[in-house]
Amino acid sequence: MGLTSESTPTGPAAHAEDALLPRSALQHLLFCERQCALIHVERLWAENRLTVEGRHLHERADSGRSESRPGVRIARALPIRSLRLGLVGRADVVEFHDAGLGGARRVVPVEYKRGRPKSDDSDRVQLCAQALCLEEMLGVAIPAGALYYGQTRHRHDVAFDGTLRALVERSAARLHALVAGGVTPQAVRAPKCDGCSLLSLCLPAPPRPRSARARTVIALAASLALAPEELT
Numbered sequence: 001m002g003l004t005s006e007s008t009p010t011g012p013a014a015h016a017e018d019a020l021l022p023r024s025a026l027q028h029l030l031f032c033e034r035q036c037a038l039i040h041v042e043r044l045w046a047e048n049r050l051t052v053e054g055r056h057l058h059e060r061a062d063s064g065r066s067e068s069r070p071g072v073r074i075a076r077a078l079p080i081r082s083l084r085l086g087l088v089g090r091a092d093v094v095e096f097h098d099a100g101l102g103g104a105r106r107v108v109p110v111e112y113k114r115g116r117p118k119s120d121d122s123d124r125v126q127l128c129a130q131a132l133c134l135e136e137m138l139g140v141a142i143p144a145g146a147l148y149y150g151q152t153r154h155r156h157d158v159a160f161d162g163t164l165r166a167l168v169e170r171s172a173a174r175l176h177a178l179v180a181g182g183v184t185p186q187a188v189r190a191p192k193c194d195g196c197s198l199l200s201l202c203l204p205a206p207p208r209p210r211s212a213r214a215r216t217v218i219a220l221a222a223s224l225a226l227a228p229e230e231l232t
């Protein structure tokens with residue numbers, strides 16, 4: 001079934017092609033709405049060790065060409081988008097498994113992540129968003145995918161159940177509302193801030209305490225109605 005600007009195989013199109021937001025922004029949103037707004041509203045970005053390692057892992061996933069093995073074709077760095085969710089991006093790896101006897105061809109997205117499995121839903125949401133994009137583009141049902149973690153070198157299967165799909169829908173809607181609103185939420189210091197690539201931009205370090213000599217100069221200048229630099 002072909003796509004039109006008004007409809008998609010999975011529902012009415014809610015977003016124009018030029019109003020799509022990066023699928024990766026869902027990860028920022030679920031990590032911290034302020035971080036998401038700093039990146040996608042204020043256009044700030046900073047890399048730290050974690051983001052560099054993650055980028056290198058994705059580059060390795062993206063660098064390979066598509067390949068075929070018995071029973072499966074593997075596509076890499078596949079462009080994806082959903083007009084319904086308003087998301088665009090690339091899929092690291094998508095496996096197209098041949099149909100079994102009497103069965104349908106299986107499409108399995110595989111997302112590469114640095115580190116190890118997280119306690120929150122951000123990785124699963126990003127992966128499921130990828131599946132929803134592919135479902136809309138290909139007109140097929142995708143019941144499950146997989147996450148591959150660089151640190152553990154382990155692949156985890158993820159079922160795209162109703163709860164996870166609903167979370168993706170809510171996250172995509174919240175992302176669009178946040179970006180459309182154009183207001184960056186206030187910073188709230190939390191333990192996760194220590195691993196945030198935007199820490200130095202978001203929460204500037206407090207001014208360094210002045211030395212005893214500097215404090216004396218400032219006090220003396222004030223008593224003489226002078227600027228401190230006039231005494232140094």
Ligand code: SF4
Nearest residue numbers: 032035193196199202
């Ligand atoms: S430093 Fe903390 S509050 Fe600021 S963007 Fe990062 S996670 Fe959010």
